[in-house]
Amino acid sequence: MALENLIQTVxxxxxxxxxxxxxxxxxxxxAARHFGDNTAWKMGRVTLNPMRHVDPMGTIVxxxxxxxxxxxxxxxxxxxxxxxxxxxxxNPKRDMVxxxxxxxxxxxxxxxxxxxxxxxxQGAGVSEPFFLKMCxxxxxxxxxxFAFNLFPLPPLDGGRILVGLLPHRQAxxxxxxxxxxxxxxxxxxxxxxxxxxxxxxxxxxxxxLLDFLLTPFAALIR
Numbered sequence: 001m002a003l004e005n006l007i008q009t010v011x012x013x014x015x016x017x018x019x020x021x022x023x024x025x026x027x028x029x030x031a032a033r034h035f036g037d038n039t040a041w042k043m044g045r046v047t048l049n050p051m052r053h054v055d056p057m058g059t060i061v062x063x064x065x066x067x068x069x070x071x072x073x074x075x076x077x078x079x080x081x082x083x084x085x086x087x088x089x090x091n092p093k094r095d096m097v098x099x100x101x102x103x104x105x106x107x108x109x110x111x112x113x114x115x116x117x118x119x120x121x122q123g124a125g126v127s128e129p130f131f132l133k134m135c136x137x138x139x140x141x142x143x144x145x146f147a148f149n150l151f152p153l154p155p156l157d158g159g160r161i162l163v164g165l166l167p168h169r170q171a172x173x174x175x176x177x178x179x180x181x182x183x184x185x186x187x188x189x190x191x192x193x194x195x196x197x198x199x200x201x202x203x204x205x206x207x208x209l210l211d212f213l214l215t216p217f218a219a220l221i222r
Contacts, residue, residue: 012130016138018050020110020145021079024103025053028082031102035095037088045082055080081155093171097164100157107146108206114138115210119217139210147202151194153185154178 026048029040040046045053054060058078089095118135126132150158155178163171177184188194 012134013137013141015134016114016141018054019138020107020142021059022048022050022053023106023110024145024149025079025082027102027106028084028099031099032082032084032089035099036090037085037099039085039088040082043083053079053082093164093168095164097161100160100164103157104146104149107142107149111139111142111146111206111210112213114142115214116217119214119221123217123221143203143206143210144199146206147199148194150202151185151198154181156181156185 026046029046032039033041033046055078058080084096084099086092086096086099089099114135114137118132118139121131121135149156150161152158152162154160154163154175159174159178159181163175165171166174185194
């Protein structure tokens with residue numbers, strides 16, 4: 001039964017997850033190139049090819065192990081981060097904010113597009129549960145990525161945004177957390193702090209925004 005559930009879950013979420021990861025990372029690379037850093041572009045990371053962004057351990061092995069270990073109750077994974085040399089940006093402190101925002105921004109746009117696709121399918125009379133659930137999964141995956149990556153601690157995008165917005169002295173203090181940031185984030189995730197104090201309220205606000213933006217499409221199928 002566990003294997004059957006895993007196959008169904010992978011089938012539903014594979015496409016949304018691949019799109020969410022690929023466009024998130026490519027958006028970082030494109031924004032960096034736009035603001036003066038060609039590092040990711042030269043390394044071939046500004047691409048829609050998901051294989052350039054997938055990390056075998058973080059994108060495949062870790063989520064599968066966690067799925068079986070927690071019976072699907074807890075999932076976590078990551079992609080290969082796009083390399084950005086912030087010193088190459090024309091205005092490093094300001095432009096790092098836009099580069100960091102590009103990834104979550106791509107996820108927010110994707111969540112909106114999956115929501116539009118859901119209403120279009122329903123409006124066209126499509127009742128196949130697989131496609132409808134895939135669209136719902138696409139919204140959920142991208143809202144989760146959007147909210148999680150905005151958590152204000154380096155090396156997450158929210159941490160980079162915070163560093164770019166703070167005065168120099170405070171920004172330097174926050175940036176010094178980056179070598180331990182991943183472990184701090186994982187500890188907070190395991191303790192449920194991020195889920196309760198960050199993910200739930202940010203996701204609720206994001207779903208509210210999406211509901212507002214999707215109102216015209218919802219009205220079309222009523």
